[in-house]
Amino acid sequence: MLYLFYLLAAISIVSAVVVVASRSPITSVIALVVCFLSIAGHYILLNAQFLAMVHVIVYTGAILILMLFVIMLLNMNTLVEQRKPLAARLMAVVTGGMLFLVLLAATRQGLGQAPETYDAGIGLVRTIGTVLFRDYLVPFEVSSVLFLAAMAGAMMLAKKEGTDNLNLPPSSEPDERAA
């Protein structure tokens, strides 16, 4: 188990470095997929099956594929040499360094302590299902109304309005297309 953890950690770190260092956007995204998959592996090691599955489905499955589509549609797969002005690069280094400092300060105290004990079954699908469908059934159902409304709304906005009603009398609304 411990060796598995080291293996996954090494994969995560190497692929994360590749994401940042690679010049081709496609390579970056593929490396990000690998990174996310290895993080899902960490979740499984921590006994959080549900989180691991959601992570794979939502991040690796949906979001990264979306990013790949965007890269392909924008035709960004050629190597683009980007020259940023010196000031911008300096600012990036300063802000990144500050974030690193904050993260270091936040984790520094936690390193020496033993982790708190917790219920090992808390991340299992069965536990989450029980909580979701017993304590939080009403919010669950209400969120389905929310998604339905969002879906119907997206459909209404995206669907083309027909053009076969041109022979109707002109509407009384002011024609603001000219504006």
Add this chain to the structure above:
Amino acid sequence: MSALILISVLGVVMLYLGIFSRKQVLAPVAILGLLAAIALFATGWHIPHHLLGSMLEFDGFATSFSIGMLVITALIFLFGPDYYERKEWHVAEQYALMLFSLVGGLLLASYSNLLMLFLAYEVLSIPLYVLAGGKKRSLRSNEASLKYFILGSFATAFMLMGITLLYSLTGSFDLGKLAEHMAAPGASGMVLNFGLFFVVVGLAFKVGAVPFHFWKPDVYQGSPTLVTTFMATVVMMGGIAGFFRFIDSTGMPDSLARSMVLLTLATLLVGNVSALRQTNFKRLMAYSSVSHSGFLLLALLTDSGLHEGHGSAVGGTLFYYTFTYSLATTGLFILFTIAKRANAGAEHNGIFKGLWHANPWLALCLLAMLLSLAGIPLTAGFIAKYQVFLLAIGAGWLKVMGFGVLMALLGIYYYIMVAREAFLPAEGSGAFVVSRLNWVVITLCTIGVLAFGLWPGWLV
């Protein structure tokens, strides 16, 4: 809960009816469903509180607000067949989205859990973002939709942050637990204050209290008039109901109550003073709704932690105020649409010119509803404002109340200016065409405003 399920299913039924493109049946089916929901609420046929995981509570306050919202929605839908007469596409979706939004409003009136507050807020808002952009070819409508969406998302994010902070204190989303935590000695702290404040920011955005009111005129102006009516009435009722439930069950620490006083004063001032200079009727109504939310906030304030023990009086006043305000607003927007059609789509206040000569009864209706919004005696608006001021006196907010009275007097001016237009001679404008159904709705709204003004006991 059964009524909520009914309304949600009704929305799905609307979507299915849209397939057959028979838009004549849409409004009747929707109104029948709404009437059934009113009956369900009136008979009190509910699933008990504890079976819902203590998420919703249908007490007297929730029931009256829910019935009020259902009645107003039914009135708006009665206006629907006429409004959508020339529109061929997506009519069913518009009805369905309004029904889904109504579900959010009903939930806001009955939540007893912060998680439900967030969901209700979103169910109320998301259909509105789409509905505001209902006129796809109109740039103003697009602007309204985008503006509302972006600002609304910010408000939601604030509220979510607040809920997270409150959760970190109690480890529970339950409002009762939160109240217990706050009642415990030594409870006040930065996290609590910020948590409450962020939730209040989210709610204040929805009712358009002043630092968070900038979306209102633009969105009201750009949205299709029917949607504007829905926003000004049902959404306002839902927002105020949600606000009251939050403040009534948690109470307010002194520091937050003081900032709420500032919010109220600013809302009253900006709403009324900006309305004075508006020439576009929809923008005028937007600022008028800002000023009305100022009066409603004044009533809410008296329920804060400083003054214990008259939550139900405040709830009753809020219901009376919002319901009669919604009645008058619905009637006015229908009259506005009629006048707008008669004037080739113009939206300035002058479009009401000649109404008295063309149709004396409608001019009188317009006058009665405007006077009710202004708060002239014998109308419901007067009783509503009177009750708010009584509450403020009872709570000892004398200076704030004096300021409110001053602002109410200022408000009379711009309502009278609109009413004056209706009695001026016409300027060669087109005819006011009133369908029978619209006439009935306007008359109903007027009679409601006058009757509840003369016999307020019917509603409280």
